[in-house]
Every structure is written in C-alpha cells, then in structure tokens.
Amino acid sequence: MPEMHAVQVARARAPxxxxxxxxxxxxxxxxxxxxxxxxxxxSDSFTKEGTSPxxxxxxxxxxxxxxxxxxxGAGVARWTPxxxxxxxxxxxxxxxxxxxxxxxxxxxxxxxAITGITYDGGYAEYMVARAEALAVxxxxxSPVEGAPLMCAGVTTFNCLRNSGARPGELVxxxxxxxxxxxxxxxxxxxxxxTVAIARGKDKESLARDLGAxxxxxxxxxxxxxxxxxxxxxxxxxxxxxxxxxxxxxVGGLSTDGRLMVIGAAxxxxxxxxxxxxxxxxxxxxxxxxxxxxxxxLAFSVLTGxxxxxxxxxxxxxxxxxxxxxxxxxxxRVVLTMSNVA
Ligand SMILES: [Zn+2]
Ligand SMILES: [Zn+2]
Numbered sequence: 025m026p027e028m029h030a031v032q033v034a035r036a037r038a039p040x041x042x043x044x045x046x047x048x049x050x051x052x053x054x055x056x057x058x059x060x061x062x063x064x065x066x067s068d069s070f071t072k073e074g075t076s077p078x079x080x081x082x083x084x085x086x087x088x089x090x091x092x093x094x095x096x097g098a099g100v101a102r103w104t105p106x107x108x109x110x111x112x113x114x115x116x117x118x119x120x121x122x123x124x125x126x127x128x129x130x131x132x133x134x135x136x137a138i139t140g141i142t143y144d145g146g147y148a149e150y151m152v153a154r155a156e157a158l159a160v161x162x163x164x165x166s167p168v169e170g171a172p173l174m175c176a177g178v179t180t181f182n183c184l185r186n187s188g189a190r191p192g193e194l195v196x197x198x199x200x201x202x203x204x205x206x207x208x209x210x211x212x213x214x215x216x217x218t219v220a221i222a223r224g225k226d227k228e229s230l231a232r233d234l235g236a237x238x239x240x241x242x243x244x245x246x247x248x249x250x251x252x253x254x255x256x257x258x259x260x261x262x263x264x265x266x267x268x269x270x271x272x273x274v275g276g277l278s279t280d281g282r283l284m285v286i287g288a289a290x291x292x293x294x295x296x297x298x299x300x301x302x303x304x305x306x307x308x309x310x311x312x313x314x315x316x317x318x319x320x321l322a323f324s325v326l327t328g329x330x331x332x333x334x335x336x337x338x339x340x341x342x343x344x345x346x347x348x349x350x351x352x353x354x355x356r357v358v359l360t361m362s363n364v365a
Pocket of ligand 2 (some may be wrong): 119120121124131132133136
C-alpha cells in the first residue's frame, strides 16, 4: 500500500511524531485531499495536550487545511478530483436531526465531527474529510494564504457579519493577534468605522495599515472611556483570551451594543446593571460551517484581506507549534507539505 507522512500525537502531551501511514481511502460521503498547507491554530492544543474529552489517540491534528481533492468516495455529488478545497474546524453534520433541519449545522446532535479532534486532520500529506465539510478555495489564494482563513478567518469574518453592525457603525476589535489582525481587516473592508484595541503603542501603525481608523492603547488609556468618546461601539469583537480585558471594554458599548466573544477566556464577569442600563448583550460565536468558510475566502479575494503568516515545512511541526504557543508569531503559523520527501 502507498504510504504518506503524517504528524500524530500518540497520547495527551506526547511529542509530535512524524510517522508513515497508509494513504487513507475515502469512505461513502467522503473525499481524500492531498494536503498543500495546514494552519497551526491554538485549538490544536486540544489534541496535543489532550484537553478535549472528544479526542481519541493517536490523532493527527490540524483544522486549517487547503489541498486538492484526489479521490472521491461513493455517493459524493459535486466534488471531483483536481478541485482545490479547504476544511476547517466544522467537520460535517448529519443533515436530518432537528438543529440540522433548522440550518444550525454546527449544533448537529447526531455526531460531533471536528477536524483534527474527532478524526484525523491536516498535519499530513493526505487526509479524508466528509464532503459537506468542504469549501471551494478560489484560484486567487495560494494554499498558505487560504489555510488560516479556514479557522481564524471564518471565525472573525462570520462573527462580524452576524454581529448586527451596519456599514458606518463603530466596531472595535479587541486584541491584535492571529484573530484580531484578520478581524480589523474584515471590519474595515466591510465598511465599519473600525477601532483596534491592543496593548502598547507599537502596534498602532500596523493596526492603521490593516484598516483601523482609530487605535486605543489599552495600557495607556481606558478603552471603555476612549470608545465612549468616539460615540460608543455597536459591536466589540473580543479576540483575546483574558476575561478581565473583555470586561474592561463593555463600558464602551453604545445603546444595544454587543460584545461578540470568540476568544476562549476561562471566565468573564460583567455587571448586570451595565447590561440592562445599556440594553447590552454578550454573545458567543461559533466559527462557521463550510459555506461560511467559502464566503470568507471569497470576501478575502474581493477585498484583499490576507492573513500574515509564518510558514514551516511539515517536518518542523514541533517548532511551528511552539512558535504558535509563544504568541510571538506574526500572526498565523502555517505548515507546508512540499518539503517532505
Ligand atoms: Zn482553529
Ligand atoms: Zn444533525
């Protein structure tokens, strides 16, 4: 049987191992993808560190995948070998349970398919994915450009477009890392009056280059007061993982404003008085399904929004993962497959 290189995690907190495995065959309803690039997302730590109860080992991580369809299983309509596709966190749905019948595929009750968590992901030369989990990747995007959009991109873009903010309204993006640097670009290109909030003065010029009209240094200024002085934010996209940093901006929301939470902070304390006085809301947002990813890719081509990436060949996966965890990468880390023999 032909073999491939894959990066597996044998058990919780085990080192990454580069192994040779049989190239998998796609079953009914699935396709095989020859992987070109795969982003390294902070959520890959669920697999690496074994912090999700859904992970079964050994597991190949990776849910920011771009590659070429190279085999199609039985019963698959539309997808054909040679098409370039992406796979994100959402790995598929049944289509017949009650949430699916309401169109809420992310909440499928029949099974939880999460790429790189409940089945093998994109840290490999080939992977198998369910057909409904695929997004078309436009020719204008390179594999490395496309990969981070499959999780970081769709999460920020899909959250913003479902936030209720309208063109011209004040939208703030809290945090200027892997998620935030995309959030600022999407918000500005969607026509929002975009504010970037980050720590320190040194990120201001980058924020403005990405499209922010205003910059708030949360170390030197009170971000809530600054937002109020700008008229108050209709939406604040919270990309940070610190609940106190989120709580510190709630006072900067305008009437009916929303704090949209996509950063997985351990906890968040908000004053009920503050919420009811301003008719405010705190809302979480799930990244999105395959069509949301496809829309994200298309919007990125349309507007020129791009992730800033550091690339590593697959065999340097351990270094790539450490770089991602360090928080120092500018801004997403992407694995490429071409340098593997
Ligand atoms: Zn992710
Ligand atoms: Zn379902």
